[in-house]
Amino acid sequence: MAIPLRRADPSNITAGARTFFVTSSIAGKRNLLQSQRSAQLFIDVLYQYRSQHKYLLHDFVVMLDHFHVLITVGQEISIERAVQFIKGGFAFRAGRELGFRPPVWERGFSEVRIYGPEALARIQEYIALNPVKRQLALSSSEYVYSSSHGEFELDVVPRGLKPRYGWPRSGTSEDVP
Numbered sequence: 001m002a003i004p005l006r007r008a009d010p011s012n013i014t015a016g017a018r019t020f021f022v023t024s025s026i027a028g029k030r031n032l033l034q035s036q037r038s039a040q041l042f043i044d045v046l047y048q049y050r051s052q053h054k055y056l057l058h059d060f061v062v063m064l065d066h067f068h069v070l071i072t073v074g075q076e077i078s079i080e081r082a083v084q085f086i087k088g089g090f091a092f093r094a095g096r097e098l099g100f101r102p103p104v105w106e107r108g109f110s111e112v113r114i115y116g117p118e119a120l121a122r123i124q125e126y127i128a129l130n131p132v133k134r135q136l137a138l139s140s141s142e143y144v145y146s147s148s149h150g151e152f153e154l155d156v157v158p159r160g161l162k163p164r165y166g167w168p169r170s171g172t173s174e175d176v177p
Helices: 036-051 079-098 117-133
Strands: 018-025 056-062 066-073 110-114
Touching: 018 079, 018 117, 036 056, 036 079, 056 117, 066 079, 066 117, 110 117
Parallel strands: none
Antiparallel strands: 018 066, 018 110, 056 066
């Protein structure tokens, strides 16, 4: 009987770029992200670590008590580490600049790995429409703390994940193929 080939060599088990939909909530579901100052600080932290090449940023929305991001991490970083940068960076700066006291975040986070264009399209729709469903905006493009607002520079989604059909982000599900 042949022994199965095992790929235990770290170079074989470390994945390349991986794309994730990540969600995390403020401790106690408090509305700490409701002010312009705190929401903008969160976005600044997202872009700070993006500029340091910790991850690629494809989509995001900052809600009153939680956030959603669509990011890609390379093989040199885990999704846990990327989220630690985001949550830890925000908590540190919010404490220093806004007087927030710990704990800022709920422990942990949820992540879903995105493997294909259909899942990518569903996640992008969910992120875009989250403020509309929560009645924070009439359309996704008018919610200023979201990548759907159109004023943010975003990274190109990895080639294998690009949706087959683009869709405008006008804030209605009818726009999604």
